[in-house]
Amino acid sequence: DTAVSQTPKYLVTQMGNDKSIKCEQNLGHDTMYWYKQDSKKFLKIMFSYNNKELIINETVPNRFSPKSPDKAHLNLHINSLELGDSAVYFCASSQDGTGSPYNEQFFGPGTRLTVL
């Protein structure tokens, strides 16, 4: 009964490929997020979606495109992968998009992407 799950856990691929990371939450939350953690462990938000609507869109290359088929899923597609995309990507969710700090963000276990 994992709350926030991500697949795959590890992803190794060649430069130039296109890949996707899937995220699913079974908490009934309305808001989902993608974070990137680089090799120095710096964790930064990339996107957030509330009820399938894009809310936060940080300055990331347009090779990264989030897709939310429904409010329980937020997938991350990455086109033309580059060496610098190697990182751990975390998905998270919170109850609603009111912006209340009482809405704790629940994180998935992460996907380690390695671009060769």
Place this chain on the structure above:
Amino acid sequence: AQSVTQLDSQVPVFEEAPVELRCNYSSSVSVYLFWYVQYPNQGLQLLLKYLSGSTLVESINGFEAEFNKSQTSFHLRKPSVHISDTAEYFCAVSSLYNTDKLIFGTGTRLQVFP
């Protein structure tokens, strides 16, 4: 814009010793403050948070943190650590006007030795 500084990348400590993990933030507006813990091969879990009211907040497993506005700090402390506390600890901040956007520090690796 907000930023978070965790000066110690690693903190080694013996079991049952006290520990303090430092966190300083910078912001031009009022903020909410958080500590997250990441155990090996797991996602981040919220440990405790300061939103308003008492400046001293506690977690269920014995950690506490104190919000100090004048020093812009939110240090995490535990009087006696256990082996099981070994993990990565992240301090985070969000502004009152954009609470969905968490800004994280670079983390502190707490290593507890027997």
